[in-house]
Amino acid sequence: MGLRVNEPGLLTTIQDGGRMVGIAAGFSPSGVMDRQAAQLANLLTGHSTNQPVLEYSILGPTITFTAQTVIALTGGRVAAKLNGVVVAQNQALVVHRNDQLVIGPLLSGRYGYLAVANVLKIPKVLESYATSLRYQLGGFKGRALRAGDFIATREPAPTVTGIAQRKISLPAADESQQTQLIRVVPGPQFEQFEQPATALFVSQTYTVSKDADRMGIRLSGVALSVDNVPEMLSEATVAGGIQVPKSGQPIVLMADRQTTGGYPVIAVVATVDLPKLVQIVPGHEIQFEWITLAQSQQLLREQSEEMVALQQRFSHLKPDTTRHISTKIRQLFETN
Amino acid sequence: MDEYHIYPAGDAAVNVTFANRVDPAINRAIRQLQSALEASRLTGITGFVPAFRTLTVLYDPLKLSLPQLKQAIKTAALATHQHSSQTKRIVHIPVAYGKAFGPDLSNVAQHAHLTPKEVVARHCHADYLIYMLGFLPGFVYLGGLDPQIATPRLATPRLKIHAGAVGIAGEQTGIYPIESPGGWQIIGQTPLQLFQPDQQDPFYYHAGDYIHFDPVSDFEYQQIQKMVNEKNYQIYVETRQVNVDGTQS
Numbered sequence: 348m349g350l351r352v353n354e355p356g357l358l359t360t361i362q363d364g365g366r367m368v369g370i371a372a373g374f375s376p377s378g379v380m381d382r383q384a385a386q387l388a389n390l391l392t393g394h395s396t397n398q399p400v401l402e403y404s405i406l407g408p409t410i411t412f413t414a415q416t417v418i419a420l421t422g423g424r425v426a427a428k429l430n431g432v433v434v435a436q437n438q439a440l441v442v443h444r445n446d447q448l449v450i451g452p453l454l455s456g457r458y459g460y461l462a463v464a465n466v467l468k469i470p471k472v473l474e475s476y477a478t479s480l481r482y483q484l485g486g487f488k489g490r491a492l493r494a495g496d497f498i499a500t501r502e503p504a505p506t507v508t509g510i511a512q513r514k515i516s517l518p519a520a521d522e523s524q525q526t527q528l529i530r531v532v533p534g535p536q537f538e539q540f541e542q543p544a545t546a547l548f549v550s551q552t553y554t555v556s557k558d559a560d561r562m563g564i565r566l567s568g569v570a571l572s573v574d575n576v577p578e579m580l581s582e583a584t585v586a587g588g589i590q591v592p593k594s595g596q597p598i599v600l601m602a603d604r605q606t607t608g609g610y611p612v613i614a615v616v617a618t619v620d621l622p623k624l625v626q627i628v629p630g631h632e633i634q635f636e637w638i639t640l641a642q643s644q645q646l647l648r649e650q651s652e653e654m655v656a657l658q659q660r661f662s663h664l665k666p667d668t669t670r671h672i673s674t675k676i677r678q679l680f681e682t683n
Numbered sequence: 684m685d686e687y688h689i690y691p692a693g694d695a696a697v698n699v700t701f702a703n704r705v706d707p708a709i710n711r712a713i714r715q716l717q718s719a720l721e722a723s724r725l726t727g728i729t730g731f732v733p734a735f736r737t738l739t740v741l742y743d744p745l746k747l748s749l750p751q752l753k754q755a756i757k758t759a760a761l762a763t764h765q766h767s768s769q770t771k772r773i774v775h776i777p778v779a780y781g782k783a784f785g786p787d788l789s790n791v792a793q794h795a796h797l798t799p800k801e802v803v804a805r806h807c808h809a810d811y812l813i814y815m816l817g818f819l820p821g822f823v824y825l826g827g828l829d830p831q832i833a834t835p836r837l838a839t840p841r842l843k844i845h846a847g848a849v850g851i852a853g854e855q856t857g858i859y860p861i862e863s864p865g866g867w868q869i870i871g872q873t874p875l876q877l878f879q880p881d882q883q884d885p886f887y888y889h890a891g892d893y894i895h896f897d898p899v900s901d902f903e904y905q906q907i908q909k910m911v912n913e914k915n916y917q918i919y920v921e922t923r924q925v926n927v928d929g930t931q932s
Contacts, residue, residue: 367729367730367741368730369820369885370730370732370741371730371731371732371733371816371889371890372816372820372821372885372886372889373816373817373818373819373820373821373822374820472880473880473885482819482820482861484880532691532693532694533691534692534693535690535691535692535698535700577703579703580703580704580705580734580735580736580737581734581735581815581817581824582698582734582735582736582737582739583692583696583698583732583734583737583739585692585693585695585696585739585741586693587693588692588693605817605818606732606816606817607732607734607815607817607818612692615692615693615694616693617694618693618694618695640691640694640749643693643694644694644744644749647694647744647745648744648745651745
């Protein structure tokens with residue numbers, strides 16, 4: 348079994364939770380941009396949360412499956428078609444041999460995910476499957492997928508029970524032009540900024556600029572004064588860290604960030620709000636809101652508990668008998 | 684241990700921040716703190732990123748609370764007082780200098796008012812302390828360059844610097860572990876493959892280790908390269924006991 352890439356889409360890479368062991372040696376962690384969406388895709392297809400998935404941006408790939416398996420699409424909204432018929436996102440889908448999935452353009456959001464029940468057969472580099480395009484390592488040959496690629500998967504296909512009940516209803520993403528609130532905690536250099544700068548940081552709206560990619564998201568707004576912020580020695584960067592360079596225009600650091608940086612960090616995005624932020628399309632507006640570290644960690648705890656509850660619900664699903672039988676019959680025809 | 688402050692860096696990391704300067708004593712304090720925390724085997728610590736004046740401790744807030752982590756850092760910092768000596772690990776890197784290996788050696792010599800030979804002698808004299816890694820995988824920020832051979836970056840950066848190139852940029856010296864664009868004055872080239880992606884530990888060195896450059900001839904360069912390609916080159920790592928204040932014991 349495997350995935351044949353008919354059309355690669357714009358930036359389709361294999362990602363997991365990130366290459367955490369290499370950070371002290373200077374490796375960007377890489378990994379998925381929208382961790383929540385990737386984890387849901389994994390749970391829907393019977394995996395634990397940190398398995399490798401396909402991440403696509405702006406335009407999704409077209410893929411042919413060479414045997415029956417279960418898949419799920421999550422993240423940014425698409426109008427994906429399986430053999431020409433529109434299929435739903437955020438639920439498990441059975442695909443059969445030679446079925447073709449056309450994911451197409453993202454209609455909202457920036458990043459989408461495809462998980463497959465069979466484990467992708469790719470090597471780990473430094474304990475991770477994540478693709479690092481900058482260093483050309485990990486994932487599928489260290490690069491974005493191309494037309495003609497074949498990603499082999501492990502056999503046999505795992506049993507995924509209760510397909511029909513493997514769905515989640517997410518609150519509809521806010522696709523209006525309204526300003527999205529992003530919660531932040533004070534960053535390690537917060538105290539070095541003057542009060543007008545820290546006040547302006549949350550009182551104004553920022554526009555997500557077109558320079559928004561897997562490395563970082565540049566924002567544009569009224570410049571924050573960094574004139575009296577002392578020069579600093581480089582130190583470790585974190586996901587969601589908001590650097591303020593001399594220009595006064597903040598940059599939010601993302602998965603492919605450099606591991607160290609020398610710009611003062613005014614704030615760090617609450618981990619629970621990173622998925623929301625990465626899905627915001629350039630040109631749209633955001634506004635930051637301070638919360639305490641305790642609040643941020645409590646939100647993370649609640650989100651994690653929801654994820655665990657979902658995983659438990661799926662693990663107790665009974666086989667969906669009618670579908671199971673129809674699948675068996677179909678398999679008989681396929682093998683003959 | 685030196686005075687430090689703990690600043691949260693988001694909801695899953697803290698910076699243990701020491702005095703704001705580049706100082707071997709601070710590097711040593713950071714290294715000792717990391718060792719002591721590693722030895723504590725505290726559940727929930729997920730990684731460490733040492734830098735010039737900070738030790739960033741990554742943690743899982745669902746497994747370890749911030750007060751617990753702060754307490755562990757305090758305990759570990761106290762424990763480091765008990766060490767009277769530590770091991771200095773010196774990683775020897777063979778380097779062919781000048782000619783095609785180091786096209787900017789003559790620039791550096793000219794700037795330093797020395798002969799190329801004298802530049803090489805000075806560059807190979809020191810044990811360079813690795814303060815931190817960053818910028819690129821395996822890229823070392825080294826301290827200890829002889830100020831006489833400090834040379835500004837090239838006016839126009841090169842689009843491609845080969846993996847293994849050894850260079851000088853201002854008061855820094857270092858090695859390009861992987862191919863990259865850059866403006867460093869390239870004075871030599873190591874035949875070693877510094878990045879070994881198939882190894883558990885992909886580089887020979889860590890922050891807190893020292894690097895010593897050993898000059899090799901063209902002939903030796905070829906010999907070492909051959910051994911590297913056949914995977915039977917044994918890198919020379921010297922270890923010495925030193926007192927906590929950095930003096931030899």
